Amino acid sequence: MSESLTRDDVAKVAHLARLELTDAELDTYTEQLGAVLDHAADVAALDLADVPPTAHPLPLVNVLRDDVIGPTVDREEVLSQAPAVEDRRFRVPAILGEEP
Amino acid sequence: MAELPTTAVEIAAAVRSGQVTAVEVLDAHLAAIDAREGEINAFNLVLADEARAAAAAVDARIAAGDDPGPLAGVPLALKDNLCTRGVPTTCSSRILEGWRPPYDATVVQRVAAAGAVAVGKTNLDEFAMGSSTENSAFGPTRNPRDTARVPGGSSGGSAAAVAAGFAPISLGSDTGGSIRQPAALCGVVGVKPTYGLVSRYGLVAFASSLDQIGPFSTTVADSALLLEAVAGHDPLDSTSIDQAAPSLLDVLDRGVEGLRIGLVTELMGEGIAPDVAARVRQAAAALEAAGATVGEVSVPATSYGLSAYYLIAPAEASSNLARYDGVRYGLRVDAPTTAEMNAATRTAGFGDEVKRRIMLGTYALSAGYYDAYYGKALKVRTLIMRDFEAAYEHFDLLLSPTSPTTAFRFGEKVDDPLSMYLNDICTIPTNLAGHPAMSVPFGAGADGMPVGVQLMAPALGEATMFRAAASLEAAAPSLEEAFA
Amino acid sequence: MSAVENLTHQPVEGEHFTITSEATGDVWEIVVGLEVHCELATATKLFCSCPNMFGDEPNTNVCPVCLGLPGSLPVLNRNVVELAMRLGRALHCSVEPSVFARKNYFYPDMPKDYQVSQFDRPINVDGWLDLPDGTRVGIERAHIEEDTGKNTHAGGSGRIHGADYSLVDYNRAGVPLVEIVGRPHIRHPEQAKTYIDELRAILLATGASDAKMEEGSLRVDANVSVRRVGDPELGRRCEIKNLNSLRSLGRAIEYEARRQVDLLESGEVVKQETRHWDEGAGRTRPGRSKEEAEDYRYFQEPDLVPLDPGADWIAAIDGAMPALPAARRDTLAAAAGVAPTETAVVVAVQRDLDQLALAAIAAGGDGSRVLLHVEHNLAVEGAESLDPAHFAQLVTMEVAGQLTATQAKTVLGDMLESGKAPDAIAAERGFEAMDSSELEGIVDGIIAESPDEWADYCGGDDKRRGKLQGFFVGKVMKATKGQADGKAVNAILDARRTAAG
Known part of the structure; x- marks a missing residue:
C-alpha cells in the first residue's frame, strides 16, 4: 500500500470526477494509483525552486482571430445527438447543486 | 489483372497517370480486409461504401483531366479519435458509442482534399490511453505478425492496418508514444511530428499539450508523403505553427553524410531488452557506415520523463474528459438528478484505464497536491527541454530504441499499470519537449518480432530526421534475418 | 424583539452609512x-x-x-x-x-x-x-x-x-x-x-x-x-447573488448589513457563504450549502497560448481611448463654471448630452441655464440631435427675459420636434417679450381689483403673504396668458408692498 495515497483520497477524487466506485474498486484503485504516485515520488522529491514551469512546448503568444461571424451548426444535427431533448433544448434531470 | 502498386507513392503515381484506377486499388485493399480483419480487429468501422464512392470520384476526376492530388486514390485508415462528419467516432469508448460528429477534423479534410480514400476508423486504447489496444471497449487489435501478441498502442489499429496490408498508410495520434510504439511492435514506420506542425482540430483530446497526429506507413517515403499532406498551419488550432508544411520527399535521398547522431545513454541501459539494444547499436553502426558521426550523449532529465508524463497527461485528461457527462451527446445512464446522471453515465461509459487516469489527474491537480505533483512535473518538463537543448548543441539527431521490448503477449501487463506505463519510457521525453521523433523498423528481436529504432530531432527538424530514416530503412535487416 | 429592531440607522452626509445599536x-x-x-x-x-x-x-x-x-x-x-x-x-x-x-x-x-x-x-x-x-x-x-x-x-x-x-x-x-x-x-x-x-x-x-x-x-x-466603526479588521463576508437591478443591489446590501449586525450583536457569528437576494420577500437567503x-x-489552458500585449499595443489602446465620464464631467463643469459633482453635470454625461451642452455653451449659451435644460427638459429620445446654436440662442433669449422659463421649455420641446430656430417658434406661438411697464400696468390693475387681498398681503404674516403671492401671480398669468415672467411679477409685487408700507 502506498504511503502517498489513502482510500479517502481516492474516494474524494472519484467524487470530484463524478465516478462511482465500489468498495472493491476503491481498494484496487488505491493500490494501483499509489504505485504510480510512488514512482512519481522521484519527481516530487526534486528541489526545483529555481526552475520555471513549462506548461506548453511551444513559445507562441497572441494567437488571435478576427471578430467576424462564421457558420453555425444546424440545430437539428446537434440535437439529434443528444440523449434527451425538449422544446429545442437539451433536457437534463433536476439540478440540485448551486452554480458556483 | 496487372500487379497493383503497394506503396502510397506508387499508388498515387499510378492513379494520377491513369495506369490503375482508384477503385481497383481500393478493391484490392477491401479484399485484404475481408480476408484478415476478423482475426486482426484493426477497425471499429470499415467504410466500404463511402470508400467506393470516394474512389469512384477520384477516378472521375482523373477521367475529366483533373489532378485529385498527391494522395490520389490512396487507401487510408483513420484512428477512431479523428472526427469524421456524420460517421461514428467512438475513441473505442462506450461513452461515445453512436456519436456522429457534425464536422470533420482538419486532417480528415486535408487527406480528402489530397485525393486519399478513407477505408475505415481504426481501433485504439480507449481515448488513446494505453500501450496495447487492450483498453478498447470493442476488443483488442491483434498484431498481424503474431496474433497472440499485442500490436502496441494506443494507435494499435492504425499500425496493424498498415502492417496487415489493409491500407498503405494511416493516421494515428501520439501523446506519449502512441504512434511510434505500435509502429515498432508491428514493424512499420510511425512518425510523431513537432508539436504544432499538424493541426489537432478534430482530434479528440487526451492531453492537449502533448497530443500530435502523425502517419503510419510501410516505407519512409510514404510517411513523408502523408505528413506533407496533413502538415501546415490551421487557423482553427491556436497551437498550430504558422508556417508551411516542410518539404520531406525531396530530401529523402540526401543521405546522412556529415550528420552528428547521438545515442542516448539513459535510454540504452536498465529496462531495455538486450536484443532491442543490440539492434539499436546495429542501426547506429549502419548510420556511421553511411557517413554520419555517431556518439553517445547523456540527456539526464529523460529519466524523470515517465513520472512527469504520468502526472501531466492525466491532469490534462481529467479536464478534457469531463465533458462526457451524458448531457449533449453519447451515452446517458438515467438518474433522478443531473449530478447522479453524470456519475452513472461516466461510471458505466469509461473503462478502467480511463478511470484510473482521470482520478490520477484529478488528484495531481487538487488542492494541496498541485504543487507537489502537477507543479513539479511542469518544472521537470523545463529540465527535459533544457537537457535536449544541450544535447542538440552537439548532435543533429538522437537515436534510441522506440520500445524497451518487442511486442508482448495479451494479458501480460494489463493488470499492472506501472509496468504497462514503462513501455513509453523512450518515447515520452520527446512529447514533453514537443519535438519530432519517428520509429523505423530495423530487423527482429530474439523472438522474431519487429524492432523499431527511434530517431529524435529538435523542433521542426523533420527534414533531417527523414533523411536519417531513409538511410536506416536502406540498411535495415529483414525480419527473417536471424538475430546475431 | 430582535436586535435589528433595536437598531436605528442614519445615513451620514457623504460616504458613510452606519447602523447604531440602541442596546449597546x-x-x-x-x-x-x-x-x-x-x-x-x-x-x-x-x-x-x-x-x-x-x-x-x-x-x-x-x-x-x-x-x-x-x-x-x-x-x-x-x-x-x-x-x-x-x-x-x-x-x-x-x-x-x-x-x-x-x-x-x-x-x-x-x-x-x-x-x-x-x-x-x-x-x-x-x-x-x-x-x-x-x-x-x-x-x-x-x-x-x-x-x-x-x-x-x-x-x-x-x-x-x-x-x-x-x-x-x-x-x-x-x-x-x-x-x-x-x-x-x-x-x-x-x-x-x-x-x-x-x-x-x-x-x-x-x-x-x-x-x-x-x-x-x-x-x-x-x-x-x-x-464596528474604527475597527481595522474586515468582518466575515457573505457574497450576495441574484441582484437584477440597482434597486435590488441597494436593498440587498442594506438588508444584509442589518442581518449581520443583528447576528453579531446577539453574540453569534456571520457564516461565510453565498446568499441569494429575494426581491419579493426583501431578504437574502442562504444558498444550498455544499458538502465540501x-x-x-x-x-x-493548454489549447490556448499566452497573451503578451507589449508596450506598443498598450500605447495604441491608450491613444485611441475615448473620453471617459470623469474627464467629461471635468470638461463640462469647467465650461459651465460649476463643480464637477453638480447633479446636472453628472446627468449630462450619463445621458451622453455633454457634447451638446459644451457646444451650446461654446455658442454663447449660459452654462447654468444650459445644464438646467439638460437635467430637466432633455431626458428624451433624440435630444442629442438638437442644434447647439439654436440651443444657445434659446438660452440667451431666456436670460434676456424674452422668454419665461415655462415658455423656454415649450419652445425647446418644439425645437426637438421641428428643428426650427427658437425665435421662429416663439413668434409662431406668440411668445413676445413683455415690456416691463406693460407688466407693471397689469399688476397694478389687479391690485386695484382686489383691495382686500392686497391689504391682507401687505399686513399679513409670511405664511399668509406666501399664499396671497400665489393668488396675485396666478391672476397676472391668467391675464397675460402665461407670458409673464413669474420672477418679474414677484419683484413688482414686492416693490409695491414696500412702497405701500
Missing part, C-alpha cells in the same frame, strides 16, 4: 466589494465565430467549439482582447502578460464541464474607479472569461429548487465576459449603486459592453461585511 450604542459600518460580470459587445463569441447575440432562438448560435464537442479547439477573438484592454486602461489598470486557465467543475450549462477563465495571471490588474463624489474604489483585477449557457427549470416551481428537470440552451455559452473585481472600498448602499452607474458609463463610453442589467449583460455580485469546499483544480 455600538456604531457599525458596511464594507462592500462588488464583482461585476459584463458581456463584451463583440460580433462573435470568445473562442469561436458564432454570433454573440442575445435573445435568439435556442441552440442556434452554436458550433463544435462553443458546444464543447470532442476534438474542437478554441481560438481567441482579437476584439475581446482589445475591449478588455481598453476597459482595463479606462479603469487605470496595468495590462499584464496573461494566460488562460481552466476552472473545473460539473454543471450542465457548461459544455466542457470547465470554464476557460483567467486565474493567477489576469490581463488587467490594480486599477481604480473614481466616483463622482470623489471616492476612489480600487479595482483588483478585470479578467477575461467565457459565459455559460442558460438553464430553464421546468416543472415544480419553475425555480431551480423543486424543478422536475431543466432545459439547456447553449446560445450564451462562450460569450465573452470581463469580470471586474472591485476592492472592498464601498461604505454605503447608495455608493454601490453609484459605482455601478459609473462603471456602466465607462463600459458604454469604451464600447466594451451594452451593460444592460435587465438582459443580464451586466451582472453584479456583492460581498458584504460589517464592522469547491476544488476547481485550476491549471493553464
